[in-house]
Amino acid sequence: NAGVTQTPKFQVLKTGQSMTLQCAQDMNHNSMYWYRQDPGMGLRLIYYSASEGTTDKGEVPNGYNVSRLNKREFSLRLESAAPSQTSVYFCASSTNLGEQFFGPGTRLTVL
């Protein structure tokens, strides 16, 4: 039982490049989330998906898109990366009681 997995672990992009962050969970959870974590600002929700086929914006969705491919997988795409998107990105999933479980994170640097 791997829990929540994320790929890649590290990534360096140039301004304007695109990339997709992958996330998968094997706990049969309906809800999945993408957060970014920045020093002094805590975790902020980018997008979430309450169930397969649905996605909703969180607090900071600008510059990002998501896809809930199936119940297991939830990807985050940066279409045109900007230095302000340098951050650590976490994927999470939650039980029906709202207990969240997190992946190990992706450390992204945009030059």
Add this chain to the structure above:
Amino acid sequence: KQEVTQIPAALSVPEGENLVLNCSFTDSAIYNLQWFRQDPGKGLTSLLLIQSSQREQTSGRLNASLDKSSGRSTLYIAASQPGDSATYLCAVNERNTGNQFYFGTGTSLTVIP
């Protein structure tokens, strides 16, 4: 908008001491509250989940309490150990806003051997 505050931002204690970490939130209409631990460069590990109808939860040396009316939660760590050194985060879940969590910025705990 819900705001979650954790004070102090950093705490240093000698090994063996009992300690309390604080979490406050501005809107008492929460569904649940969760405490996490985060080690440097790692993801968040769930420690305890308290539903809004509960007053406390316990796991080993950890005890978390919830007082919704005053907008407070505490995490009590008994007999602290150097391995407890980490950042501790609390998050509140407002079900009525679409199952979103609001996080505090954490308390960085150092337990000195």
